[in-house]
Amino acid sequence: MGRPRTPLLDRERITTTALRLVDERGDFSVPEIARRLGAQTGSVYHHVDGRDGIVELLRERVAVGLDAAALELTPWDRALEEWARSYRAAFAAHPRAIPLLMTSPVRAPRVLEQYERAVTLLLDAGFATDTVMPLVIALENLVLGSALDLAAPEAMWELSDRTPTPRLAEVLAAVGEGRADRAFEVGLAAVLGHARGVLAAGG
Structure with a gap:
């Protein structure tokens, strides 16, 4: 089987998913991000520095405005x-x-x-x-x-x-x-x- 054309996980997708969760309920969890992206929780940690790293990605995303x-x-x-x-x-x-x-x-x-x-x-x-x-x-x-x-x-x-x-x-x-x-x-x-x-x- 060939590699997927679009990577399943990257920092942008993780940030977007985390922000959607926060907009919906005010918080997020790494396992929930993984579930929404159809990935394993451990795979998320390969791209970000844990929960704190995701928070900083969210801060940067919001601050773009x-x-x-x-x-x-x-x-x-x-x-x-x-x-x-x-x-x-x-x-x-x-x-x-x-x-x-x-x-x-x-x-x-x-x-x-x-x-x-x-x-x-x-x-x-x-x-x-x-x-x-x-x-x-x-x-x-x-x-x-x-x-x-x-x-x-x-x-x-x-x-x-x-x-x-x-x-x-x-x-x-x-x-x-x-x-x-x-x-x-x-x-x-x-x-x-x-x-x-x-x-x-x-x-």
């Missing part, structure tokens, strides 16, 4: 804003991957390169070294929280006559559609405003 070119824009705050928007959009496409990716150390080279570019942007703008990572982490927390919020039901508060909440009902009625987008804009403006203040105060 980030617009790294945004970090080349000027001034620095415009660059950071556009990068944050693309970051949010990339992760909003796979919200169930967020808890998985955010609870494991970042090792993926392409993702580390993006962080390098982001911190270089801020350092070159004049931010003090000890202020950079708190700003990046705060922005990341906002972005990922908002990406999860986009996947949430539009009506996150179910009001009941058993618990009178007339003022809550009033403001919920006033917010209208696009609650997650409006909240993201508030948070992004706050983070960028804080960053500008830090820079004006000497970095």
